[in-house]
Amino acid sequence: MAKRPQLTGRAAILAVVVCAIAMSLAYPFREYIAQRRQIAELEQEQARALQHLRNLEDQRRKLEDPEYIKQLAKRRLHYCEPDAKCYVLLDGKKGTVPAKAERKQASVAPWYETIWKSVQAADTADGQRAAS
Incomplete structure (x- = not known):
């Protein structure tokens, strides 16, 4: 009996x-998936835009x-109505510079x-080269 080829x-x-x-079918399916992803991203962007529009309204x-x-x-312009006594507190918590910002400003040397200092460093470097 002869074997049949597999x-x-x-x-x-x-x-x-x-x-x-x-x-x-692979390419159209891949394009379909990419388009669905793009549609989802556009819907999210539209939802963000609508929320922003509601906030603006x-x-x-x-x-x-x-x-x-x-x-x-x-509040912003310290407006005071006529015939009213208004006070502005200069040492209040609002509008003061935080302690961290003060420390940063104090640690930076003037220009x-x-x-x-760089001129002095260059001068001492030249003097050392001349002595060598």
């Missing part, structure tokens, strides 16, 4: 056809209110001091 011609053609179909509504405008003027 892979017949029909089976080889069928395998080639299945591979061709799989290869022809809330702010616009507040700015149309005369009482809110008065509060802003008092002229930095230049003078």
Whole structure:
């Protein structure tokens, strides 16, 4: 009895056809996935834009209110209405420089001091070379 080949011609053609179909569907499927991802990103961006629009509309509504405008003027511009006694505290917690910022400013030397130190360092380096 003769052994039949394991892979017949029909089976080889069928395998080639299945591979061709799989290869022809791979690119559209990949594009479909990429488009779905892009749609999701655009929907998120749209949601952020709508939230920003709502915030701006809330702010616009507040700015149309005369009482809110008065509060802003008092707080930001230290506006005082006529016939009213208003006080501004200079040593209050608002508007003061934090201690960290003060330390940073104090630790940085003035520009002229930095230049003078570099001139002195260059002078001592030249003097050492001349002595050698």
